[in-house]
Amino acid sequence: MVGHGFMDDLDSFVMPANVSLFDLNSRDGCFGPEVGFAQRFLELMPLDELWLIKYAVGGSSLLAWERDWSAERAAIADDADKGALYPRLIRHVKQVTAGRDVNLLACLWMQGESDSQFELAASQYQRNLTRLIADLREDLSRPALRFVIGLVNPTPARFVHLSTVRAAQRHVAQTTPNVSLVDTDGLSKHEDDVHYDSAGQLELGRRFAQQLCRDFRHKSAGRAAD
Numbered sequence: 001m002v003g004h005g006f007m008d009d010l011d012s013f014v015m016p017a018n019v020s021l022f023d024l025n026s027r028d029g030c031f032g033p034e035v036g037f038a039q040r041f042l043e044l045m046p047l048d049e050l051w052l053i054k055y056a057v058g059g060s061s062l063l064a065w066e067r068d069w070s071a072e073r074a075a076i077a078d079d080a081d082k083g084a085l086y087p088r089l090i091r092h093v094k095q096v097t098a099g100r101d102v103n104l105l106a107c108l109w110m111q112g113e114s115d116s117q118f119e120l121a122a123s124q125y126q127r128n129l130t131r132l133i134a135d136l137r138e139d140l141s142r143p144a145l146r147f148v149i150g151l152v153n154p155t156p157a158r159f160v161h162l163s164t165v166r167a168a169q170r171h172v173a174q175t176t177p178n179v180s181l182v183d184t185d186g187l188s189k190h191e192d193d194v195h196y197d198s199a200g201q202l203e204l205g206r207r208f209a210q211q212l213c214r215d216f217r218h219k220s221a222g223r224a225a226d
Contacts, residue, residue: 001056001110001150003032004190005201010035016042016050024055024092031198032056033110033150036205044213053096055089057082061114061121062128065089067135077114077121086132090139104142106215107133108208110150112165113194122161126168130176147179148211150204153187154194180215182207 007029015021019038034052042050057064061077069084097104115121129149137145149169156162173181184207187200196204 001032001054001108002058003027003030003034003056003201004195005031005035005198007031009198018042018048019050019052021052021054022092022096023052024088025057026054031201033108033196033201033205033208036202037108037209038205039202040206040209041213044209045216051096051102053093055085055092056110057085059114060085060111061118062111062125062132063115063121065111065132066128067132067139076124077118079114086135090136093140104140104145106146106148106212107136108148108150108212110152110204112152112169113154113159116152116154116159116162116165119161122164122168125165126171129168129172133172133176133179144178146212146215147176148182148208148215149173149179150182150208151184153184178215180211182211 002025010031015035015038019042021034023034032054034054038050038052060082061074061079063074063077064079064082064085066073067086069086071080074080074082093104096102112125115125133147136147137143149172151169152162152165154162170181173179182204184204187203188197189195189200190197
């Protein structure tokens with residue numbers, strides 16, 4: 001989610017004029033799924049303005065994103081060195097939106113590879129992801145905030161508990177209101193077989209956009225039926 005796509009691969013591309021990106025942890029010369037997302041989302045759902053508020057930390061376990069963070073808990077996934085990421089995320093969102101009329105539409109979540117390396121972190125992933133979604137909705141005062149999960153798919157040979165994390169992500173999407181899942185199969189990657197390359201990042205963003213628009217259409221259809 002931090003982004004391992006290369007800006008040089010985008011030629012002369014620039015974000016549409018009505019898109020603003022607020023990235024707390026950007027990588028020089030690189031981009032993530034926000035580029036493909038912005039392009040596709042505005043094609044499917046034209047808006048006067050689209051704000052992308054981003055905070056991503058590479059290689060982070062879900063344990064590093066807990067609201068009640070502790071170094072001891074994060075150490076389960078060898079992740080204590082990153083500190084508490086969740087309060088930084090909430091602070092970033094609130095600082096960007098302070099005093100402005102902003103409608104928070106959704107949270108896009110692409111994470112889980114690190115947890116797939118540790119048996120205890122993987123076994124707790126379902127509970128921890130469910131709790132994260134509830135905490136975000138509460139702390140952002142958006143009880144129905146949509147949450148779109150990208151299904152992790154690194155090589156199982158290195159990420160030995162991958163099936164547990166993937167099953168957890170599917171379960172959360174199936175059982176938690178206003179949560180959906182994006183299939184990541186077939187996305188192109190760098191040689192490490194973990195991080196998506198430029199084409200993979202663009203397509204991941206498009207898939208996030210397409211799923212989110214499907215979610216909104218489904219919600220609108222449900223209201224019409226009522």
